[in-house]
Amino acid sequence: MKLYTPISRRFLRVWQRNWTVYRQSWKISFIPPLFEPLFYLLAFGVGLSSLVGNIRFRGEEISYIRFIAPALIAITVMNNAFFENTYASFVRMYYQKTFDAMMATPLTVEEIITGEIIWGATKAVIATAIMMAVIGLFGLIRWPEGLLLLPLAFLGGLVFGAAGMVCTALVPHIELFNLPVFLFITPMFLFGGTFFPVENLPGWAQKTALILPLTHLVDLSRAFANGRIDASSLPGIAYLAAFAAAVFPLALSKMRRRLIK
């Protein structure tokens, strides 16, 4: 039986619940996005870049560290949203039965899941802001154009959060998240134009990489961090928006099927 359940602004209540919990442990939550870029910049920027030196990227000579810094932000967006809406959401749904308790209130399943995904995107934005502060200190972000990374992080967060939520709706056990991580997250992390340009891949692999949302997010991050704001960004933004627009309703309907018994 189909119930008429519109999404109201009440999804913010679910978001607020996660924000309240986050504030309890913000000191701990702040540490990874603060130190992770430092580690990466140290390892790749200092360690590896002496081997790599400058690289040619889209007709420009840039330092390797300038090449990877925006990619680190894109990876953080992906990880924060995806892991929040897989492992963390699964714990709330399956072990803590938080969603069950919410479903006995005026909240609908759609509002609960929307709140969760928007929260995943919010975490991506918070982590991005912290990383931007760190990376900015190294002079690797151009201001004020770099501020566009924040709305971009939100869009990217919706993409990976919604994708994560689809996984949460489908996996029987928490261990099975290894599968989407291995098949979806890790390949993007390695081949999404993060540590080397997509152009270095063979032709078929380049085409495959363009299907992956992270490739576009990395590309846009690089453009915004370096102050390149022009029409060339539009296809990437359109792709991410379309991806989110397709996967978000899928997450809602799969979760509805899982939660409503």
Added chain:
Amino acid sequence: MNPVIEARHLRKTFGVLVAVDDVSFAVNPGECFGILGPNGAGKTSTIRMIYGFSPITGGTLTVFGLDIARQARAAKARIGVCQQENNIDPDLTVLQNLQVFARYFDIPAAEAADRSRELLRFMALDHRENSRAVDLSGGMTRRLVIARALLNRPELLILDEPTTGLDPQSRHQVWERLEELRTGGLSILLTTHYMDEASRLCDRLLIMDHGRILVEGKPAELVRSHVGLHVIEAVAPAAELPAYLDGLGISYENLGHRLIIRVEDGTSLYGEINLRFCREGCIMRMATLEDVFLRLTGRELRE
């Protein structure tokens, strides 16, 4: 007086499994109504439909006169639910648990804080308001879940096995609070495995099994009509006892080493049995709801 809950020919199926099969009952305002049954009888499935958690498969169901299928949000705003699992928020403190939950009902923050403290006092948890919710004992956790179910000042409180797993002290404390709430005019619907709980709290109840209602009525009346006044339990009686009872036309349940005899007035029979068939270990007691329950649902294990 319009009923708070009205279920007519209610049905719930999960694939081929029929969890609730043609169940009809009504709960009146201010009444405490119990749903009893062995595991898998369909109790939880029934109440989940009432609080809008599960869609109904068939029949009609109204809560406060609202069609739960179409007006679930409006109905849920007026119901308090204490689910079977203690699904409190382990990441939050006791007080935060209530304040966060109050937001789901759009209760303004100041009012939510007052109401939360008031409920913590009511449930004797005010001394633990800043404890992490995971640190509470089983009894305290259960009281917190009940307090949480009262945040929205519900007109109907639904409790799914409210005292399962609690020690006797905690159970009695919960019962006292529930009695207070009932005295205050709150309508209560509860499921339970404990017959003493049902006898004490419920004005009316139904016993269901395999998705169907077996009986419905007031606890004392059910005991009188299905068992009688007294029950005599004869442990390891003489072998002649069954034949003796057959001769008198008295029905009994033979469990091998134990004979259960249900009688309207067992005083003289008890003396007779005690003297002639059962030197020790023969007792007579008042019939209880548990006798009704076991008589109607049998003694096989449900697992």
